[in-house]
Amino acid sequence: MKRSASIFNKEINYNVLVFFIAVYFGLVLNIPLWRTFYEILSKIEVVNTGFVISLPIFIIAALNIIFQIFAWPYLGRVFFSVLTLISAITAYASYQYGIIFDYGMMENIFETNTGEALSYFSLSGVITVFFIGVIPCFIVLFIKTKKQSFVKDFVIYKLISIIVSIIVIVLIAMFFYKDYASVGRNNKYLNRVINPSYVYTGIKYLDRNYFTKPIAYQKIGTDAKLVQTATSNGKPTLFVFVLGETARSQNYQANGYSRPTNQYTQPYNMISFKNVTSCGTATAVSVPCMFSAMNRSNYNKAIAYNQDTFIDILHRAGISMLWKENDGGDKGAGDRVREITLKHGTENPLCDGESCIDMALLDNFDQQVAEMKGNKFITLHIMGSHGPTYYKRYPKDHTFFKPDCQRADIENCTTEQIINSYDNTILYTDYMISQLIQKLQSYSDKYNTALFYISDHGESLGEDGLYLHGTPYSLAPEYQTTVPMMMWFSKSFTQDRGLNLTCLENIANNAKRGDYSQDNVFSSMLGIMDVKTSVYKPQQDIFRQCRTN
Template identity: 45%
Template sequence: MNFSSWRKNLRFPAIDYRIALIVTVLYFTATFNWVLLRHFYSILSQMDEYDPIFAATAPFVVILALTLVFVPFSFKYVLKPALVFFIVTGAVANYAMQHYGIVFDRAMFTNFAETYPAEALSYVSGSSVMWIFLTGILPAILLIAVPLKYPKTIFAGLAQRLVILTVVLAVTGLLGAGYFKNYASVGRNNKILGKEAMPFNYVVAGIQYGKMQYKAHFIPFQKIGEDAKRQPSFGKPNLVFLVIGETARAENVALDGYKRDTSPFTRDIPGLVSFQNVSSCGTATAISVPCMFSDMTHANFDGSHAAKRENLLDIVARTGVSVFWKENDGGCKGVCDRVPNIELSPDMYPDLCNGHSCLDAAMLEDIDPEMAAMKAGDKLMVFHIIGSHGPTYYQRYPDDFRAFTPDCPRSDIENCSSEELVNSYDNSIRYTDYIISQMIAKLQSLSSDYNTSLLYVSDHGESLGENGLYLHGAPYVFAPSQQTHVPMFMWMAKRTAESKNIDTSCVSNTARNDAYSQDNLFSTVLGLFDVSTSLYQADHDILAKCETPGTHTASNNPAQPIVQ
């Protein structure tokens, strides 16, 4: 039986298209915008006093706004597809908002758009499927099944829609005349409300993302740092492991003061320094990774321009350093496109992968042959690990690393207890600590041949239910510290520090007391390789202030002896 005959057998009575329109508006208000209304009333409840009539108008304002949005789609052959689209996408977006506290803006839409399949599957759970089916797919099926009656002439239809718009605008005007100042005051002091109004939030974010992609298409590719040169190495070549973490927040790292021992493997490694106050550039990988490798800072970062612009890796490679990127987190976001790179796939290491993703221990495999394939001389190996990527934190560590139990072996983390959720997350942080310790051990074994060092920084943090927020991706201006305060470690072999005249006690002191951000990565890596370029900023190099007098790490001074 096909769908048409099934619908005929159900024999739904035909209803006026305006009824379908109004029912959808009311459904959207009650089902998908209650997060917005709940937040609105929560704000009012914290005021010393407010007009109760003003408070009562909020649902009607939402109804009026939705009507204005949906009326232009109310024509035959357009209405049903449009409403089905809004209902289904609204169900998905509402689940993310309700269960994870996600707020939709362009950055979040970018994060969604650039999510790889395996990552997307990690968000699928019984509760998410049931929610989307009951609130999205089922109402959409009912809408499709019900026949609609439309005006017999175009002019009659236009007249009807004009009446609806006139009434809506008139009522809106009356509400505005009475309470515009009230709404303006609440909105001005709580701008996040605008990012909670559905479907405006994700539709506007989608349009902004589309405009950004369109704009980026016409931006010419730009080379940067073409003056970059490197001082000659008179001793051993440099070997730097740059580890980009995923979703690690400093608050849960023992080296940064966390009450649990989530850093047992690195805690006693000589020369390892943890920087206590480090901020991320963004709250999602799609922003933070391109930003930290860009010569642009957090304050002026533009993703569209960064995508059409060389970055740190291009500059370092131009000076003769052999660069290699190893990926275990779904993609380098364009950063590694112009240097040799490899992305792990589950079939490469069956013992370390689950069919969708790989444990970070897989990153330790084949390091020796990968190094052997690189050019002789200075080497930069970048490891983009999967770290503590949620919501399936339990998949980020093997069973023998379940130090904190009971953990949360599911993707619908909002249904786990706080203890279970934190246990799973802490296990993933502890496992990352193990991975870093193994990378340092590898560098230690190579210290007779290279000046070795390691720099680790996470791309962003994570919310674990604080204030109803889960995961990450909150607008930076509203983001809690759990999403922006990230761990950063540096390890340098003793002889490496001596050869570069680095005062390690100074580094430890600044790590404890000074504030840093991912903006510091660009110049710090240039400094590690003694790269001279006008783009280098000594005040952004975390090691520059700890060089002993009379030494030099990197400079824009062309009088220095250089090699290309």
């Protein structure tokens, strides 16, 4: 206690304290950056030793310049203590899961519900953040600084510190500019790995979403109408759209995976597209993009949230709509239709107070279908395979692959356990879909039924040191950007739509990566529901070439 007390009794020059904070950030809170540099430099045949030595010096000097600019009496301590704590959390997440805190990750963070966010916390994470974040925070807040005259000492020392740092950077540039330019050009994401670069992307997100004047809402497809008011057999349509979460195509038995992760739906001969690409690597991007009229190449979040989706257009054409939510929000896609969000209370045996397993979405399904009129379109937004708490996505009696990882800090599980837990989530989604198909089959005398399933994005399970999802799209591995897309149609539905399933299956089996993506969803849903509108793009309708009417 005496030793720790003596630390707080010592007086230090305020600007020197700021420099030490820059050193701490550069050497400790940027360990993920140094690991990234190690991975990059290990692939280069000849590496300049002086360049390697200069890297931490360059980062510390650059951070010192920025920190000195923001370091002023009274508010400075609070600012740096908060910055240190948040940076400790981001450093842990970056090191353990390979997360890069770019704009897309900021969307994911700000738009994640509380229960989902809490699932990322683990004991090892809390302990790590305590030592590298909380303790340094207290030091910054309570260490004594020398009394200085504002101009003579404080401002002069600040200017000296900044000038010296600038000189250091200039000298490094003079000797190693070629090395920095080469590594920088070939690895443009590096600036987003530096801690705390998330401050810039966070401010950018807040500005766009809370301080920028929202654009006016735009209705599209106002000419939408059903091609035929009555089906050929007189039965209305009941179409179920299952919106998946964090399922990657590579772990689907239907797509060539060696494990029986689709054993429940196998008897129903679902048609599976295995090379479908996602619009983003996080729900906050993929869902609004997928439901909008935009493609990934021209996607704009502000427009997506203020423009009709295919859900709105189907509704306008006279189709009865229902959205059932179990994954923290529809991201604007179902805002204007009837929506039911599952309550997580423990009175439901399928819920634990924080979340529900996806079979809970089938509760009261019959009654809800009966309450709808005419042709019906139901969207089920499932929790699917959302991590890192994979084990919470399936009940214990559905633990098929063992041993699984029964904890949130998946970095402390073996690779085998993580994959087993993840595959259990895929298998449970498959079980839920099989139960849904059975239910749709029971409606065969009343409806022409169909089911369409697609995930929002994929997941990394430790490949190349990456876990979870949200990696910038340009850097993301195919595990995060390749999603399953599966569909089932009743006999009466295919007959009414003139849909040739053999043709559709041939297309699915022969499709290559890039042939189909979430860009196809918008027009495919309009087309298969027989809605005619000027915003429909026939070339993006995956069903069109296999229909005879």
